[in-house]
Amino acid sequence: MEERGGPLKSMENPTPCPASTKPKKEEDPYRIPVHLNIACTKCDGACCQLLQHRRSLNEVLRDIGLEICEDTTCDDGIRIAVVEDNGRGYAFNSLHASHITALNIVQFLLTEHGCITAVEVNRIMRHHESLLKALRLNGTVESVLISGMDAKRTPEDVAAFKVVKSISQLKRLTLDTSRCLPLCANMRLYGQLLRGATRQLRSLDVAAAEMSPKQAKRLIGALRRSKTVEHLVVGENVFTIGKQGSGRTFAEYLVNTDTLRTLRLTSKPDFSNEDAIRTLVVALCQARTLVEVKVDLDLKMVGFAARVSLFAQVVAENTVLRRLRLPSVKCSCAHSWLNRVALDPPDPDSADKMVPWLGAVRKNTTLRDLEIDLGGFGEPECRDFFEAVADNSALHSVVVRRLPTDCPMAGICETIRKRGIADRVLIRNHHVNPVDLSALPECPEVTGLVVSGRHFAGNSDQLCAAFKTLAQCSHVTSLSVHCWGFAKGMYDSFIACLRATKTLEQIEVRMVDIVDELTDEEQVDLDTQLIEAAASIPSLVDANFKGILKYSQNCAPFAGAVAAKRGRLTRLQITLAYQSNPAFAKLYTPQELAHSSIIKCKEGTNYKSELAAVQEVTARNSNNVSAAARYVLDQPDSDDGARVIEDLHDHPWLVRRVRRQAEVDVGEAKMKIARALKRVRSCSIDEYMRLAGVVKRRVESGQGEGRVDVHIADINLYCWLHIRSFLKVSDVVRA
Structure with a gap:
């Protein structure tokens, strides 16, 4: 694609800002449509009106996996963002006219709109030199997110990283792989950060980046010298750096930094480096400037209570920390190779491991928010914990990621109720199982539930009874359903539950299997029934569906629902099924399966306008x-x-x-x-x-x-x- 010359003259804004009045060169064959050629009006304190045209722009930009939206980190700023869809952001083998139009629009926005303050760079952007040049020459972009890289080192990835490092006004940099195809879910550092143009970074997220120990040491050294970094996200390849993985190098930085205010740590599954955890705890106790810490480590279930109890020392000794999120352990229902799930018993010494928490929670007067996983403790320990929470009036919010699954929860909820802390305690992700199903209607303190077929070992009667019970629980506002092993009758019970509920605010559905007794057409119809049932919930504000077979049939119900209740729904994500789903694979050719944009085109253009309408309203809400x-x-x-x-x-x-x-x-x-x-x-x-x-x-x-x-x-x-x-x-x- 040839690089664009000057901008096209806007037909809707005849008096553009002075920055947009360059002489116009001859237009290229794929010119920007007149109704999308909108001049920037951000000058003399006035805001740009670009977002008033968001819907029509996004209908085109979604063809290359992008959209425009508000930049929440900057007043009156606009973000060019990666769409939250699976199968986007790749480099096309051949470009259609619509793709080239979308690329031209991105270049036009980067060149002519001073209101663009944040850019998320996906793979197709990295593979177009003219877009990288426009980004490099832009003088207003302060935030950049790089979304994935190729599996092997490529000149395009190196060039993109070099361009980002050359942006002198850059304040926030994020390296992300969460919204990429597996092919692009890679991230590497090319060169050093916090040097040269990136010396003034305030926010840095490199948790997804692969780093050698040498690169990690260089990064920590640069962090020590930096006087600007306030927000930091790193992975285990950084915070474990030290002799024999002790983490001392990173811990020394935490103790001595004068600028860092928020810290998030991540790890790969089953993190077990206890030496690094102990070193980290000691450093957090001495940190002078941190007000928020998120320790998002994925620990093993064995010995989990012992590892979590180490962080009680942080709560007891740190006098400036206000928000703390502790490590968690994934429920065994998340492991795809398991056909059934055994309930996780508490650690044998869980009572002893709870003792430090009781004193720390009662003693602390500065902590306001605490998020904790209680899955490794027993019922008595949980009740003691909430007694301690009730004795601390300074602690405003306690989010419980998980309660014990092998004991009834009624006693725990009774303690919360009797101590009058229901408005301060949120039980967010309790995994429903046959043990505590009957007590659920009597436990209004439990508002967030996870239902997985693995917890019921494929028992149809028990799972159908669970959905009937859920339909009666008006206190449940958040529901996540993993449809493993669901038969037709289980889906029918789930759909009936959705149609009966009036209080559900958030729903997540993962459809991973097909129903053997159904034809492909009946399977698609089942998806549609599920979407329509969810769209009918009057209180719904957040919906996420993964594994849907067809976009076009399933965007229309939500488009109508959003139109009916414009002020409620604030987030909607619908993701196509994976090729491993046989019903999905039968609907499309191998070429279409290799490039999901072809699937979207094959389904017609209605899905684009319907989805754009929904996204416009949810963004506005x-x-x-x-x-x-x-x-x-x-x-x-x-x-x-x-x-x-x-x-x-x-x-x-x-x-x-x-x-x-x-x-x-x-x-x-x-x-x-x-x-x-x-x-x-x-x-x-x-x-x-x-x-x-x-x-x-x-x-x-x-x-x-x-x-x-x-x-x-x-x-x-x-x-x-x-x-x-x-x-x-x-x-x-x-x-």
């Missing part, structure tokens, strides 16, 4: 939640939040955001939201009209001799508040 939170917290420029607070005051994401930003418990967060809602609902006519965008300051009555008509400004406060009870700010449509 998510932004409205953020705006409402700013209004609740009395932050500057929060008038947009006042417009939507009446619609979103009971949105779960709003409560979560206010609680986190204000560092309060759920009850106080709800009180703050209620006060903000009352402030809007009791505002005067002048304030209402200003928030609605009708006037700039106040409403004035028309003056004239002999005037006898009544204007809105003449209505007294009592009448106005009565009218106001039927009228929301958002009811006034802005031009």
